[in-house]
Amino acid sequence: MASTDFGLQREKVLMKTAANQSRMNQASIKRRVGKYEIGRTLGEGAFAKVKFARNLETGEPVALKILDKEKVVKHKMAEQIKREIATMKLIKHPNVVRLYEVMASKTKIFIAMEYVTGGELFDKIVKNGRMREDEARKYFQQLINAVDYCHSRGVFHRDLKPENLLLDAAGNLKVSDFGLSALSQQVRDDGLLHTTCGTPNYVAPEALHDRGYNGATADLWSCGVILFVLLAGYLPFDDSNLLNLYKKISCAAFTCPRWFSFGAVKLITRILYPNPNKRITVAELLENEWFKKDYEPPIFDEREDTNLDDVEAAFRDSEEHLVRERTEQPTAMNAFELISMSKGLNLGNLFDVEQGFKRETRFTSKSSAIDIINKIEAAAKPLGFNVDKKNYKMRLQNLKAGRKGNLNVATEVFQVAPCLHMVKVRKAKGDTLEFYKFYKNLSTCLDDVVWKTEDDMPGPKQG
Template sequence: MVSENELGLEKKGMQLGKYELGRTLGEGNFGKVKFARNIETGQCFAVKILEKNKIIHLKISDQIKREIATLKVLKHPNVVRLHEVLASKTKIYMVLEYVTGGELFDKIASKGKLKEDEGRKLFQQLIDGVSYCHTKGVFHRDLKLENVLVDAKGNIKISDFGLSALPQHFRDDGLLHTTCGSPNYVAPEILANRGYDGATSDIWSCGVILYVILTGYLPFDDRNLAVLYQKIFKGDAQIPKWLSQGAHNMIKRILDPNPVSRITMAGIKADEWFKQDYTPANPDDEEEDIYIDDEAFSIREVPSDAEKSPGSPTLINAFQLIGMSSCLDLSGFFEKEDVSERKIRFTSNHSAKDLLEKIEGTVTEMGFRVLKKNGRLKVVQEHKKGQKSLGSLSVAAEVFEISPSLFVVELRKAYGALSLFLSLSLSLSLSLSHTGTHFFS
C-alpha cells in the first residue's frame, strides 16, 4: 500500500507517481478516466481512477477485482492493455493503454453504416480479440459498440471487462448462470435463465455489432423491454437486401437463437466472406511484469444477502421486472404503466441508501410528510382547512435492486389527486433517474 504523498499526488491531483494526469476522458458511476503521460518516457496512458467508497457503496468490489485479474492475462493487439495498478487508502488507479479514437459507437453514430469492406475489417479484429480471450478462458459477457474502442489507425480495442467470466465462474454443469449484459446485445439463452455457454453468447453479441456496423441500426430494438426480448428470442432480424449474400449469411448464422446450431468461432474464421483480406493478429504472450498494488484488493467486503439488514433494497432480476409490467420503458425518465393502478417506475444509478435519502429530502422540501418502515417510504400530504392545497395524497416509494449499480424506484399512489401524484413523480424522476440505455450491467 502507498499513501497519497508517496504516489506523488499533488493537492490538485495532477501527478500520480511517474504519471502526469491531465484532462478527464470520461466519467462512470464510481470514478473517472483521465489522460496521463509518463514523465520519464513521454508515453500516453489512460488512468482509470476508482473511488473505493463508491465501489463499496455499489457493491462491485468483485467486479473491479475481476476486471483487474482479467486484464492482467490479456495481451492482444485488439484488447486494451493493462500496464499497472496503483492504490491508496481511498482510490484504485488502473493505468491502461490510451486509445485515441473513442468508442465504435461514436464512429457509427457520426458516420452511419460503414462500407462492407471497412466493416468486415473491424469485425475480423473483433473476432480475433474475442476468440483470443476465449482461449485464455475469459468470456466478456458485455460486448457492445460502447465497449469497443478505435485507435488512431482505425483498429479496434475491446475494453470494459468488469462483467467478464473466468473458468472459476462456471458451475458444475459447465455453464454460466449470471444474467448480465446490455439488452439489445444479450443472447436469448442468457434471457432464458437456464445456463449458457460464455463463448456462444459472446458470438451472438459480435453478430449484433456486425449488424450495426453494416446497417447503422440495431437488429433487435424496442422501447418496451418485454417486446424487445420477444424479438431476441425469435431471432428474426430483418437483414437489408442491399447487403452482400456473404454478409447476409454471416449475420444469419450468428444471430441464430438456438445456441447449439449457432456458428462457432472456428466456423466464422473458415467462412469465405470473413476470410476476404483477412490478416490474423499476433497476440503478445510474452511474460510481462505488471505491477499491481496489493492495496487495490483491500476493499471491504459487502454483507451477503443473508446478512443484509431489513432495510436493504429488494433484489430483482430482469425477468421479474418485466413481469412487474408489460409496458415498462427504461429508455426515458419514467413511464406511466397503468392509470388504474397509479404506478410509476424509473431507473437510477444512485445507491438505494442515497435514493431513499434524496426522495425524503425532495418530498420534504415540497411540503410532504415522510413515514419510514422496512426500507420503504410513505409520502403523505393531507389537505387542511384554511390552507391552499391541491388536495390529499398518499404515495408509497420503494427501491428495487436490479444490479449492483442499477436500481428501480417504484411510486404507488394509494389515494389522492392524480395531477399531484404526477407532479411529485416528475420532480423525483428528473432529479434521480438513470438516463442511459443499460438495463442490467
C-alpha cells in the same frame, strides 16, 4: 486629484494582476500519483472517473481509471473490480486495450490503461451511418480475433457493443471495458454461466433465461449483432417495450436490408441463431468465405509474464503498497520578478569574472512544463549526465570529471503565463567554460522547445 486617480489606477492594476495570477496558478496545478501526472477528465461513470495521465518516467500517455474505495466497499463492488483488473491483465492482444499497472492510495484505486485516441466505434457509426462491406469486415475480423483470444484465456466479455469498441490512431479496433466479464473460474459445475448481464439489444437469447449459458457462444451472438449494425446502421432487434424486445431476440426475428451481400446475410443468419448449440462456432467462422476475404491474422508477442501481485496489493490497506497523491505546480513568476530578471535590471553575477563566460542563462518556451523537463532530460543523458528530478527542478551531474571536478547544472522551470514558461539554467559546480560548452550542446537539442533565448529577450545589450 491626479495623485488620487493615480493611486486608484495602481490599485486596480494590482488587483487585476493578482486575479490573473490566481487563475494562472489554478490552471497550472498538477496532480501526481506515483509516477503519473494527471490531466483532463476523459470520461465519468457511477463508480469511476477516467483521466488522461502521463508516465513521467517514459513520457507515455495513459488513461487512468480512478475508483473511490469507499464507494466500491459500500456497493460491494470490490470483487467485481478485482475481477475486471485481473481479467485485463491476462489479456495481451493488439485488439484489446492493455492494462499496465494497478495502484492504490488510502482512498482511491488507480488503474493505468492504454490510452486509445480514435474514439468509440459507436461514434463513427452515429456520424457516418452504415459502413461499406469491406470496412465493416475489417472491424469484424479484428473483433473476432480479440474475442477468440479472450475465450482461449478463459475470459468472456458479456457486454460486447460498439460503445465498448475503441479505435486507435491508426483506425484499429480495441475491445475495452471488461467490467461485466466473467473468468472461466466462475463457471458452475454444469459448465455454464448464470449471471444475466449486458446491454439488452446485444444480449444472446439464452442469457435472458435463468437456465445458464455458454459465455463463448453468447459473446459470438453479440458480435453478430455488431456486424449487423456496422452493415445496416441500425439494430437488428429493437423495441421500446422490453418484453417485446426479448421476444424478438428469443426467436431471432430480424430482417437483413436489401444492400447486404448474400455472403453477409448467410453468415449473420448463422451467428444470430437462437439455439446456441446450433450457432456457428468461432472455428467455423474463421473458415467462412465472407469472413476470410482480405483477412490478416494478427502478429504479436505474448511471452511477457503476467503478475497479479499489484491487483491484490491495491485492495489491501498495507501502508507499504500505497502510493502518494500530491499536487504540484511550477513556481509562478510575478511581473516584478520578471522585470528584475531582464538584462537591463538584473544585478546578479551572470558572468564569470575571469573568463567572461556565463554561469547562468535563461530561455522561454511555449511548451508545457513537463514537456520541457522531459526534453531536457532526454538531451542531457546522451551528453553523459545523470538526471535527478524533483517537481519542476532538475539537477544534472556529469559522470566524467572535468577541469574543476564534475560539472553540476541546476535547472528550474517558472511559469510566466498559462502558456509561457521561463527556464533558468545555471552552473551549480564545476568549470564555467565546460558549462558554456554544455549549454551550447543542450540548446541544439531543444530547438522545438525554445521560443526565445536570453539574447532575444527585451532589455538593453550589455557591452
